[in-house]
Amino acid sequence: MDGDDDKKDGPARKSGSKTGAAKGKKGRNVNQSLRSFIPEEPPMPKAAPSAEDYNRVVKSARLARIFMTGSEFKSEPAYFNHGDSGSFDHNLDHELTVIDNDTDAGRIAAILQWKVFVTERATKGSEKSKSESDASPVLSIEARYLIAYDQIEDGSEDAMKHFMEKVGKMATYPYFRAHVSHINGEAEASLPLLPILR
Template identity: 25%
Template sequence: MAKKVMPDNEIADEERIGEIDPKVYNSIARCAELLAVQLIESNFSVAPSFFGSDEEGKLGVDFCDINESFDAETQVATCIFQLESFKEIKRKKVFSVRSKFVVFYRIKSDCDELHATAFARKTGLMACYPYFRTHVAHTASLANAEIPILPTISSMPVREKIKKEHSA
């Protein structure tokens, strides 16, 4: 039976999340257009011990955003994500697919860099992750390496904060 794989980390910018105005963010969400998702780098390795071991080992998925930008003139938000699927046996990676994807959005709304890049970070991972899952499955197949299908990921929407009114 295949072991369930769960992502080890999430994309989050907890320090600045309080600065996000939900009205601005949601106006971006209504008008943003996904221009492209592109694989820009990939590295694959499999050790002989992957095939010769009866141990299940630890399966993992890691992802992070490594760079984001917004060009106000062209209205294009860009975010680069690094994703990795791996298997460890005795604390040594015996299988690894590490890739970088870039996601481009055209944002046809007046907004600042903070809101544009927050949108690109939050939705860009959702846009590129299916391509990464396919890339890992294809690469593992070419290597004749049996690994479970990677899990899906989910993300919560940005919600307006409920303002509490204090009466004196």
């Protein structure tokens, strides 16, 4: 989806995971390992804020707003027509972009973009290379959420951004998880439920 900590307000980071597939209902192969959807934890910032500074933000921050700003669902015939011989990789990605970080006003806001996408696994003798397969999802569900916190007291810019990177992901994920479940049912996509992040 649409990350480098050195960029002040640019995309913060991206993470994802891939796994094999197991046979699911309706003849399609779906991944039944819920933990396989859990994205790998991104590396910590090079200069993490002090525990004291970060804890001040955690203690005073109040969730001001959280809502979806957009979503998109796409599927290709290849996903539904693959049959028993089909083999897919399931992926979960997220990306955070800070859009407001005002220490004087004690507020921070960001856009969280979440995406689940399914790709055909390259097999021996296949004309598709792995990179070509990865670049062409046969099914994808995306959603973007705006999340904002205010009433932050004595928080540095770095501490507030670090807070958003950690807490913003956890706050928006349940909304995306429910959204994926709804689309999954409507589209009869037979995707496994996304896990609960801990």
